[in-house]
Amino acid sequence: MASELKVPTMAEFFASGTVPEVLFWVGCAGSFDDRAKKITKAFVKILNKANVSFAVLGTEESCTGDPAKRAGNEFLFQMQAVTNIEVLNAYEIKKIVTACPHCFNTIKNEYPGLGGNYEVVHHTQFLKDLLNDGKISMEGGNFKGKRITFHDPCYLGRANGVYEAPRDLIRKLDAELIEMKSCKQRGLCCGAGGAQMFKEPEKGDKDVNIERTEQALETKPEIIAAGCPFCNTMMTDGVKNKEKEGDVQVMDIAEMIATAEDL
Numbered sequence: 001m002a003s004e005l006k007v008p009t010m011a012e013f014f015a016s017g018t019v020p021e022v023l024f025w026v027g028c029a030g031s032f033d034d035r036a037k038k039i040t041k042a043f044v045k046i047l048n049k050a051n052v053s054f055a056v057l058g059t060e061e062s063c064t065g066d067p068a069k070r071a072g073n074e075f076l077f078q079m080q081a082v083t084n085i086e087v088l089n090a091y092e093i094k095k096i097v098t099a100c101p102h103c104f105n106t107i108k109n110e111y112p113g114l115g116g117n118y119e120v121v122h123h124t125q126f127l128k129d130l131l132n133d134g135k136i137s138m139e140g141g142n143f144k145g146k147r148i149t150f151h152d153p154c155y156l157g158r159a160n161g162v163y164e165a166p167r168d169l170i171r172k173l174d175a176e177l178i179e180m181k182s183c184k185q186r187g188l189c190c191g192a193g194g195a196q197m198f199k200e201p202e203k204g205d206k207d208v209n210i211e212r213t214e215q216a217l218e219t220k221p222e223i224i225a226a227g228c229p230f231c232n233t234m235m236t237d238g239v240k241n242k243e244k245e246g247d248v249q250v251m252d253i254a255e256m257i258a259t260a261e262d263l
Helices: 010-015 027-032 034-049 066-070 074-090 101-110 123-132 164-172 208-218 229-241 253-260
Strands: 022-025 095-098 119-122 147-150 223-226 249-252
Touching: 022 034, 027 034, 027 229, 034 123, 034 229, 034 249, 034 253, 066 074, 066 101, 095 101, 095 123, 101 119, 119 123, 123 164, 123 253, 147 164, 164 253, 208 229, 223 229, 223 253, 229 249, 249 253
Parallel strands: 022 095, 095 119, 147 223, 223 249
Antiparallel strands: none
């Protein structure tokens, strides 16, 4: 399957003396997590279908440093960030798209202070632009009329004010978008932010992801839509905890579009 996907690297573009329109920043989850790899593949399929000139850094890409910074290790964060910025600037990167809101927020808001200035967009924003420009078309297909609720990733929503792009895409799939009681500016964290993804939760009455999953299930969804690999993991775990995996799917917006387009 992977052999069919066209994923050029920046090094290949550089060798041929050309520059891609956009750099796709894959991120740690999208590179190494088996579930998140499916999101990466879905997004690449859409980019290929839309004939977008893009490239990845491949082995030259390192963690943005978000988990280190959130966990309090500013020194490690700056080491990771400066290393990435040197690579990005050497390739004269102008525009970056990523499917991870943590990478999105860090490169967009924290890299400029260290010498990395780029136009950074989340993949839902990029997909909406492709749709508006007529580069992709969307039919609801098997999502037509389905009850879908969207979980706002913290670093996409409250941290950067991006609420409408993912929702517009869900509506374009002719799906029925149902909002949770805590959504948009009042969204609730999935429980993985602030480097919590990589540690066990503190003692308490209930894990955050269970609380959030309960809010999602209250909307009686057929699909919980996500726009972040961390959120995807936490919501999937929550659905399994409630033994609802037979009834409710957790899908990234890119996967939904790729599925609807039968890519």
